[in-house]
Amino acid sequence: MIPQTAPSARLVTAALKSHRAHTHRAFYATIRSLRQPPPSSLDPDDAPTSDNDFILSILRANPSLRDTRSYLASFGPRPQRSAPAPSEDIIIPPPHTTNEPVAKSIPIALEHPKPSPIIASILNPVYRRTALVKVQGPFTDVQLDSITRGLVYLEKLGLVSVIVVENDDLPRGEQDERSAVVEETMRVVTSLEKHGARARPVVGAVVRLGPKSGEDDIPLERDFVPPESHTVPSDLIPIRSALRAGEIPVIAPFALDSFCRSVRVDANDVIAGLARGMVETAAEDRSQQRHSEDGYPEFSEDIDLTPLRLMIIDRHGGVPSYARSGYPHLLINLTSEYQHIHETFDHRWNDTHPTALSNLALARTCLAYMPPTSSAVMVSHKSPSSLIGNLITNKPAVSSSLPHALLQGNRKLTPHTPTLLRRGLPVRVIRSVAEIDQAKMNHLLEQSFGRTLDNSSFYARLEKSLDFVVVAGDYAGAAIVTNEPSPESSEPISYLDKFAVLPSHQGDGTVDFLWVALHDESYGLGHPFSANPNGGRGGKGDGRDLVWRSRSNNPVNKWYFERSSGHIRMGSWVLFWCDGEKRLKIEEGRRGSAGLSYIEEWEQGRLGKWADVVAKIPSSWK
Template sequence: MLLIVQKSFFCVYRDSGSRNFKSLLDLGSLTLVRSTIKNQRSQTFKAFYASLRKAPPADIDDVPSDNDFILSILRANASSRDAKPYFASFSPRPRPVPALPQIDEATPVEFREPLPVTEHPKVSPLIASIIDPVIRRTALVKIQGPFNQVQLDSIARGMVYLEKLGLVSVIVVENDDVQRGEQDSRSVIVEDTMRLVSCLEKHGARARPVLGAVVRLGPKPEDPETVQDFVPPEAHTCPSDLVPIRSALRSGEIPVIPPFALDSFCRSVRIDANDVIGALARGMAEAGSQSSSADASIEASGEVDLTPLRLMIINREGGVPSYARTGFPHLLINLDSESKHIRETFHESWRHTHKTALSNLALAKTCLTYMPPTSSAVMVSHRSQSSLIGNLITNRPAVSSSLPHALLQGNRKLTPHTPTLIRRGLPIRVVRTVENIDRNKMNALLEQSFGRTLEETDFYDRLKRTLDFVIIAGDYAGAAIVTNEPSSDLSQPISYLDKFAVLPSHQGDGTVDFLWVALHDESYGLGHPFSANPNGGKEGQGEGRDLVWRSRANNPVNKWYFERSSGHVRMGDWVLFWCDAEKRLKIEQGRRGRAGLSYIEDWEEGRLASWIDVVHKIPSSWKK
């Protein structure tokens, strides 16, 4: 069986043409074999479970095929670097090596007990990964219907795929067409819950309806009355309320929960699903943090870590519409610095087409406050459920928000159903004088990011003469330093990206994209309406300038730079990159009409030689 599975995976992979062979082969083989074994177990249990309900077992053809599952993984296009956070969260921890018995050196050799001779046969990594199970994590999922049967089948299939990768969903069902207080609203919600349970079982999962209330109305007694810039949920949980969820997860079942809560009279009433999810996010995160030696105990017992790793909102609207993308969804949202601006620029027409976008954004902010810093939320249309696999493996958006605007506008992946990835994020600010830089924190950031020792005196002396601005993310978690380098051949100084650095602990959490988007808005993207993001800088006002920078030819980050630059040229051991001012390019294109831009425009002649000449003379910032 194992050989057949591996062979089928290799054929699918070879036809895909992906370059990330090693990382995806390991990931795909590992998950595929686990899923094969799990499917067989689930079929046995499902037949037994169905017989208890006096319902015929689901047909075997309805179970999603392994090929579909593998193709969904391949479409994520995850490199080994992208998949590191996934393996860090789901791979088993190394087991301690047992110590050998101590030998008393004073005892004669002939009286010592012989050491046990243990043969250690070579075990295939694939078989070892099957024997050593993956850690299971939880995701909070809001199914915001109503959905027809085909749509519900598609959503259920996505939940099953995520479970195969180790992410077990705790689902809360909502129906936007049935208002609270309406006659039979409870029975409709219960019926929707049972339909979803049936769909999950039909596609090979084990699901359990939890029809009793798992949250209580009102804030927690110990909570403060007001919290600045934060909307706490209108419900809370006690440890005993999570028992049904724990029981379901321990039994390998997906809990499916209607939005019910206990009021002060211990009556079960229907409330907003957002309040249920917010209360569960807090309660589950607190339950997970209270477990001593969480990882070790979870691996030993086979239980699921209750701390939510993802928040998934699956609806009919899709993501949060963006003013910068003509109504297409935001790709990546930095809640800390962008949520207020998104609310202020939300078009009135979107309040009819995306009625719950802002309330779901507020839900994400509430949940991510309680969830771990590496967690994320994703808002996705039911048409794009397969993108959830890519989000789980890479924890990044389907299309990078830091790509040039022209590439985003013409990108076929950018559709009304493209998911919106939401991160807790960091505040972004712009400073324009060396005196406003915290040198100790900046030094630590640069030296940790580049792995070299800064020549501090010379570096800051040069910044005093040439600094244009510095963009700082959070408490120096990342920074972009831009200088004005004088040129005798050009009418104005060159805008030069001197340093772009992110702490290793923040690489992979969205800080890189947040920082580059702010750099775009403050330099070569100036003058466009979509650059008017509030970050303490020019907020989109002014004329964009060409941005130039250099990088070592062997720098592994160069692939990322290639995708974001307008062009590059080799300079021996260096590569010179640049981004053209986007507003000027747009004006030139409008002036020429259908003729388009030529290979070299008049205003481009001679600039490349001037850039190379100036950049070559910029001294190194590092100690030798």
């Protein structure tokens, strides 16, 4: 059980333990890892300022309890277990004080001593994972220092970067091309070491051009193009060696061609090949990992090669969005939005964000091989501290499901706000009960609410009142909207009857994807930015006020408060609503600088009508 302390405090403590643990891990490091920058090159004020910035970056992330648990599940100490029974090789005292006598003799020496998992968890309190990082310059020395400082902070939190360097201004095909690429790689190494990290340049080719043997037999998703590069296990030896030594590998963008020549290639080809190769090698490592007699894996100083994050750091930041007047997308569902982003990409952005679409394609390729919980982030050099927030929460800097007007007025939303990308799920809209897979819907609702659904009465009511259902994936989430008749009006009330996401998909972006689709089909209709590819109305129509209720003690209410236009309390219930945005926008435009009134004519008495209708809606549960 996680102690009930502040989430940020726990993360700070874990990070500081990780920082101290570097001393203990020196036993496993190579001689090269003992390098330290010359004392004269360090500013005496750098250390305390850096530590303070690091802690403040964690606190600014403001992680929730769920975020903290998710972070600790990936990077926290491995679960400890009771000590194994004494063997002929070694006798370990019991972990707790008992009345039983402790063994009197311990072997003087062991031929091959190995730390036990308990000792390993003490020496390595933070479990280290890897991230693929593309550093795409050119950057000035000051800009590069800002970037590498952020990557060093991530290492303290357990995320070790595997960096591929790119510089768009370096000449291609010229005589001094290789030396210029190596020099740029060494700039990144020097900058990392300036901030106290240990880094190793890798200037040999780590990927091979061309298809991988046997990949033609692997079924691919529609429109998915595999990377033009691949690796074999021996190619990853330099990276594995650096990680074992506690060093950050910094890789030059070279690859072996069909004639075994080392040639310069686009960094995207190197990263895509590494993403696939590191995932495959990590899977092979796990299959070959030896286990002790009690079934637990034996201790190993290796880092899990499976990339947990893809980070693309350049001068331009995220992918521009038509819905935000060129400001970046906040969260992208690659499965359902990839093609739509291409179709709505303004040609003028090819000048301001020349690599946005190629980096979008890179994220799609890499995330296809990485675990479903992985994410990619596109960020400019001006927002390196946001990488810590992304690591801890795995969420966008600003939620994409917040009201559009609030996002436009939020000072945090800038041209340099990062874009978070996830593999995501397909999203579709259905409009009849016959199209609902009732078995899957029942499972979703019962798992999400923890109650038993009254099937017959629930679907009988939907037969009469269903407006539409937004479904994410294979019923990983759903939003059910009904038309509830109003006795005092010919227009029915648009009521959000159910909003549910499977527990296994809470925290992976499904909630935001689902709410954005709900917005686009209900109160957001009529705006150009509501024309998302979810199979619904395509943004055409007039938005209607959306109403729903929630138990007053529902922990999700905080999330509802942020996304609703208002709420009122009705005994043990809270009534929420979202105003139809198009109507408000039209009225506001008519009045110019005068703005809207506190209560408009059409709002007179509507709360009473809503409360009366909503209170009479029967329960769906047994």
